[in-house]
Each structure stands twice: as C-alpha cells, then as structure tokens.
Amino acid sequence: MNIKEKLTLSVGVLVSLIVALVALSVFSLQVLTATDPASPMADYGLTRALVLLLVFGALSIAIGVWMLVKLPQTVARPFQELTQGINEIANHNYDTELNLSGSRELEQLSANFNRMARRLRDYHNSSLSQLRVSKQYIETIIDSIDEPIICIDRNLMLYFINNEALDILNLRREEAVGKSAQDTAMRNDLLRRLLVGMDGHKEPETDEKKTEPLKIYADNKESYFQVKYLPVRMTCSDGSIKESGTVIMLKNITEFHKLDVAKTTFISTIYHELKTPISAILMSQQLLADNRVGGLNPEQKELSDSIRENGERLLSITGELLNMTQVESGALQLKPHITKPIELIDYAIKANQVQADKFHINIEVDYPKEKISKLYVDSEKIAWVLTNLLSNAIRYSSENDRVIIGALQQDEHHVMLYVQDFGRGIDPRYHESIFERYFRVPGTKIQGSGLGLSISRDFVEAHNGTLTVESELGKGSRFIVTLPV
Numbered sequence: 372m373n374i375k376e377k378l379t380l381s382v383g384v385l386v387s388l389i390v391a392l393v394a395l396s397v398f399s400l401q402v403l404t405a406t407d408p409a410s411p412m413a414d415y416g417l418t419r420a421l422v423l424l425l426v427f428g429a430l431s432i433a434i435g436v437w438m439l440v441k442l443p444q445t446v447a448r449p450f451q452e453l454t455q456g457i458n459e460i461a462n463h464n465y466d467t468e469l470n471l472s473g474s475r476e477l478e479q480l481s482a483n484f485n486r487m488a489r490r491l492r493d494y495h496n497s498s499l500s501q502l503r504v505s506k507q508y509i510e511t512i513i514d515s516i517d518e519p520i521i522c523i524d525r526n527l528m529l530y531f532i533n534n535e536a537l538d539i540l541n542l543r544r545e546e547a548v549g550k551s552a553q554d555t556a557m558r559n560d561l562l563r564r565l566l567v568g569m570d571g572h573k574e575p576e577t578d579e580k581k582t583e584p585l586k587i588y589a590d591n592k593e594s595y596f597q598v599k600y601l602p603v604r605m606t607c608s609d610g611s612i613k614e615s616g617t618v619i620m621l622k623n624i625t626e627f628h629k630l631d632v633a634k635t636t637f638i639s640t641i642y643h644e645l646k647t648p649i650s651a652i653l654m655s656q657q658l659l660a661d662n663r664v665g666g667l668n669p670e671q672k673e674l675s676d677s678i679r680e681n682g683e684r685l686l687s688i689t690g691e692l693l694n695m696t697q698v699e700s701g702a703l704q705l706k707p708h709i710t711k712p713i714e715l716i717d718y719a720i721k722a723n724q725v726q727a728d729k730f731h732i733n734i735e736v737d738y739p740k741e742k743i744s745k746l747y748v749d750s751e752k753i754a755w756v757l758t759n760l761l762s763n764a765i766r767y768s769s770e771n772d773r774v775i776i777g778a779l780q781q782d783e784h785h786v787m788l789y790v791q792d793f794g795r796g797i798d799p800r801y802h803e804s805i806f807e808r809y810f811r812v813p814g815t816k817i818q819g820s821g822l823g824l825s826i827s828r829d830f831v832e833a834h835n836g837t838l839t840v841e842s843e844l845g846k847g848s849r850f851i852v853t854l855p856v
C-alpha cells in the first residue's frame with residue numbers, strides 16, 4: 372500500500388466513524404423523543420443509545436489519536452533517513468545505504484538512492500585509482516631525470532625526491548618522503564644548505580644569475596651544482612594564486628666548472644705572457660717617437676702612432692680579461708683606503724685626455740663647492756671604473772661634443788659619481804644587457820670587447836655600490852656609480 376492509499380484509508384475510517392456517530396446520535400434522539408419517558412422502553416433505549424455512542428465515540432477518538440501520533444511519523448521518518456543519507460554522500464561516505472520500508476514509494480526511493488550511491492562509489496574508486504596511476508607515472512618521469520629534484524610543500528614537508536636527489540643527499544626514500552624537511556635537515560648538511568638557500572630565494576628567477584654553485588664532495592670527487600628554486604603556484608577555483616611549495620632543482624655543472632677554471636687559468640697565463648712583450652713594444656715605440664733619438668718622416672710617425680694605439684688597446688683588452696677572471700674566480704681582493712672623489716675623477720680625466728683631445732671633446736667637471744664625503748674604496752678599482760666610463764663616453768660621442776664627469780653627495784651615507792655624454796644614447800631595450808659579459812649594442816661599429824661595463828659593475832658591487840644607466844636614443848647617456856661612504 373502506498374502512502375496516499377494509507378492516508379485515504381485512515382481518513383476514510385475516521386470520517387465514517389464520525390458520520391456513524393452523528394447518525395447514531397440523531398437516530399437515538401428521534402427514538403428517544405418518540406418514546407414515552409414513563410415506559411420501561413425509554414430506559415432501555417437510553418442505555419442502548421449511550422452505550423452505542425460511547426463505543427463509537429471511543430473508537431473515533433482512538434483512531435484520531437492514532438492518526439495524530441502515527442501519521443506524522445510515517446511521513447517524517449523517511450525524510451529524516453533520506454536527509455541523513457544525502458549528508459553521508461556529501462561527506463564522501465559512498466557506502467551509505469537506505470532501507471526505507473512501509474510503502475512502495477519508499478522502497479522505490481531506497482532502491483534508487485542505493486543505486487546512486489553505488490555509482491558514485493564506483494566513480495570515486497575509479498578516479499582515485501586513475502589519479503594514483505597518473506601520480507605514479509609523473510613520479511617515474513621525474514625519477515628518470517638525471518638531475519636532482521626535490522619538492523617541498525608549503526608545510527615544509529618533503530613531498531617528493533627523485534633518485535638522483537636521494538643519491539646526492541645520501542638519504543633513503545622511506546626516511547625522507549613525507550617527513551619534515553627541517554627535521555631531516557638537522558641530520559643532513561646538504562639539505563640544510565638547500566633550505567637556507569630557499570629562504571633567500573623568494574624570487575629565484577631574478578636571482579638565478581647570482582647563485583653561487585653548490586660544491587658537493589661525494590665518491591672522492593668534487594661536483595658542482597647550480598641550484599634553482601622554483602615556487603609552486605597553484606590557481607584556485609576563485610582565480611586567486613596560492614603558494615603551494617617549492618621545487619629545488621640542481622643542475623650538475625661540474626664539467627662547465629672545470630672548463631671555466633681552465634679558461635681562467637688560460638687567460639691569466641696569456642695576460643702575464645703578453646704583458647711583457649706589449650710593454651716592450653710600447654717602450655720601443657716611445658723611444659722611436661722621441662725626437663732625441665732621431666726624427667721620423669710623416670709616414671713613419673703615422674705608423675709609430677698606430678703601433679702605440681694598437682699596443683695600448685691590446686694592453687687594455689688583456690687587462691680587462693684579467694679583471695674579469697679575477698672577478699669570476701673570486702680572487703678579486705679589494706685594498707680600500709680613504710680617497711677623495713675628486714682624486715678618482717682626476718685620474719680618469721688624465722687617462723682619457725689624449726683620446727678626448729684627439730676627438731676635440733671637452734671634458735667638464737661637475738664637482739660640488741660644499742664639502743663632500745670621502746670614500747673608503749679600492750681607489751685603483753673605482754678609478755678604473757670611472758676611466759672606463761669616461762672612455763666610453765668619449766668613444767660613443769661625436770667629435771666636438773662635450774662630456775661631464777662629476778660627483779655629488781646623494782645623501783648622508785652615499786656619494787654619487789657620474790659620467791654623462793651627449794652622444795648616440797642607448798636603446799632602453801639594452802639598458803640591462805650592456806652590463807652582461809661581451810654584450811655590445813647591435814650595430815655598434817666602434818671597436819670594443821663588451822667587457823668594460825660588466826667588469827665595472829662587478830667592481831662597484833664588490834664595494835656594495837651600484838652602477839646604473841639613464842639613457843635616451845639620440846640624446847646621450849648618464850652612467851651613475853653610487854657608493855656608500
């Protein structure tokens with residue numbers, strides 16, 4: 372029987388009883404009014420009418436009370452069970468089953484609900500196993516990469532480590548994966564160094580260039596690794612981006628490192644081997660050009676000048692290469708002492724005066740009349756930087772132009788030295804690249820090595836200063852050195 376039939380039957384019985392009660396009351400009333408109250412039939416009729424009314428009344432009340440108590444339960448109970456079942460499904464408990472009985476609709480509802488739960492369970496299990504397979508697949512790929520890779524989640528748990536990384540860290544998978552990176556690092560020096568590096572690399576992309584190679588000593592040999600920290604950024608369903616951890620990638624650069632060391636040794640050998648003969652050539656040229664030794668005809672003088680110019684260029688290029696190797700090998704040693712900025716400016720002007728005169732370029736000095744702080748720098752290195760900047764300003768200007776070299780007190784703790792020209796200027800696209808090794812702005816015809824600015828920046832940064840450029844095409848350039856005092 373379904374709920375509707377049940378309800379109809381109950382209400383029908385109740386209504387019939389009430390109707391019977393009313394009919395009986397009316398009938399009894401008629402009988403009693405037609406009977407002589409003094410006759411014995413009147414007593415009997417009254418008793419019978421009362422008994423019948425009591426029986427029917429009691430039955431109606433009993434059925435009414437039964438309906439009042441039972442009917443809401445019959446309707447509410449299945450709804451409660453259904454709500455509970457839906458909640459269980461919402462909590463991913465797909466094993467929930469409904470057993471509603473008492474009517475066909477409820478049995479049908481239970482069967483449908485259970486079928487839905489079964490389908491959801493099957494789907495859930497199959498997508499879980501699919502996820503597991505995909506995860507395994509990705510892990511196998513990362514494991515087969517022969518560079519060490521470590522993944523740390525945002526709670527600093529070691530989420531994943533490939534075999535190469537386990538090898539160099541000298542860890543076993545089971546003692547690392549899923550464990551706290553910090554706890555593991557307490558027992559592992561290398562991991563500790565990597566974690567310390569991670570703190571300092573919130574923005575690895577920009578710092579990558581500066582990362583010192585990581586030296587690891589294992590299997591009786593030294594290996595060098597370039598460490599890269601990649602933040603894992605996940606896009607949430609609301610479009611916001613959430614930091615979810617860090618991937619540490621190590622690139623084995625041992626071979627490059629060996630080549631680099633060989634290159635550095637080679638360049639410094641070449642420098643020392645070339646320096647003596649070049650100096651000898653320059654000395655001989657000086658003697659040759661000296662009128663006291665004997666006069667030269669104009670062609671001979673031209674040749675002698677060409678020998679001097681090329682000799683000086685050779686010496687400056689080999690000097691730049693040596694400086695570069697010093698910076699790269701970490702052998703750069705500063706010998707700082709207190710220096711007045713004007714001394715550095717004077718040195719740079721003297722070193723460039725001949726060249727400036729040759730191109731009829733007027734060097735102007737912009738030096739403050741008021742007091743300016745002294746610098747505590749390796750004056751040889753900073754003078755080299757200013758000489759190089761002034762030489763560039765002259766070389767990249769047109770004849771009869773002017774260049775300015777100056778200094779000013781930037782603030783209480785910094786002094787600014789600058790070289791400004793009004794030459795060709797530099798396209799903003801190259802404002803950073805010109806500080807890279809061997810970079811020359813495309814189309815530059817004037818001879819050069821592309822090393823001067825990069826070495827200059829290294830020298831300035833070794834003093835905790837900065838070297839920057841402001842330049843506009845066709846209007847000129849201003850190179851600014853800021854140094855702490």
Ligand code: ADP
Nearest residue numbers: 763764767805811812815819820821822823824
């Ligand atoms: P080099 O001058 O020997 O090529 P640098 O490292 O000193 O090497 O300069 C790198 C490049 O930057 C130069 O090749 C040139 O294209 C550009 N450059 C440097 N200084 C200036 C300047 N004052 N004006 C215009 N371009 C410049």
